[in-house]
Amino acid sequence: MTVLVFLDPAYADGRVADASKPSLMATDQGVTRGDGIFESMLAVDGTPRKLSAHLDRLASSAETMDLVIPPAAAWERAIATAIAEHPPAEELVVKLLVTRGIEGELPTAWVQASRPGTSGKEQRESGIDVLLLDRGYDSSVAERAPWLLLGAKTLSYAVNMAALRYARKHGADDVIFTSTDGRVLEGPTSTVLIATVRNGVRTLTTPLLESGILPGTSQGALFKTAAAAGWQLGYGPLVPQDLFDADAVWLVSSIRLLAPVRSIDGRQIPVARDLTEELTTLLVKGSRE
Known part of the structure; x- marks a missing residue:
């Protein structure tokens, strides 16, 4: 199971989306150009590891890429929502993703939570x-x-x-x-x-x-x-x-x-x-x- 939570200004704790249905436009520049940034972290027993370090690096990548992204507090709320929406698991892979979005519009930002692979x-x-x-x-x-x-x-x-x-x-x-x-x-x-x-x-x-x-x-x-x-x-x-x-x-x-x-x-x-x-x-x- 994969949980998606979009950082939507209309939803204080993020907007939960159905991961089995399309969520990105085909014209999103993250799709057409790979234009975006991400972070991956491990959450153990519901607690993200090295959260501050990952948020700091995400902000640094955004600055390098001239991307305006949501503040750390918004990410923290969306991460908490994603973990809460996922069935209980000892370990979860939590990804933070930002694309430049559709040309002329705001960037697209979301959190993805899923179980890690076995490798x-x-x-x-x-x-x-x-x-x-x-x-x-x-x-x-x-x-x-x-x-x-x-x-x-x-x-x-x-x-x-x-x-x-x-x-x-x-x-x-x-x-x-x-x-x-x-x-x-x-x-x-x-x-x-x-x-x-x-x-x-x-x-x-x-x-x-x-x-x-x-x-x-x-x-x-x-x-x-x-x-x-x-x-x-x-x-x-x-x-x-x-x-x-x-x-x-x-x-x-x-x-x-x-x-x-x-x-x-x-x-x-x-x-x-x-x-x-x-x-x-x-x-x-x-x-x-």
Whole structure:
């Protein structure tokens, strides 16, 4: 079951729509051009995780896209309505979506709530095989060409989905993008995280935001609690060899959480289940704060 709640000014808590019937015009620019933004978060026992972080990133994406979106309070009410309208579930995927709407009219905004698929849990438990794929940009392009929207979470995910299909056709589960100048970037729907343990010092490192990647809400939540637990934190730059030299590598995201990487381009790498368990616990803790 999927619940849709549109942020309609005439409905203080959002307008519930029948998900089995059409809700968007065929001329909506989100449909015709992929012109819009979104966020995905996990709600556990009816409570959204990292809500403020997701609303902040949605607002940041909207600013980058020159989109006028409803205020945070309106989103919070619509999210509460969507969760309340869905049959009780331990976990729900809650998506916030905004399109530019029909040309000349206001943007279209809605919340979608549905049960998560099974693949995320399976990949958390069994690990994933990834391919390194060239994104086609160098690591400084985000600063030179802000119109590429590399730091915004847009609806234009065709390239990301094509990368995932390519990986699956070649026997892998996921992708880590690299830049043309050899830097590690991010996954199509995730943030890259590596752990190293050297002389008793435990360090978590993620790629530089300045390299044109999306700020990870899960990585941010994890870093806060990991620092308090004694981990050192680092922000790249990373190159592919750093992935092979690490004691563990993960792709981290709001729905899948920490998915341990077990091979890169067919080459096996260490999977530290004890670290995965510890960091997952810290991530869950950080997501509640």
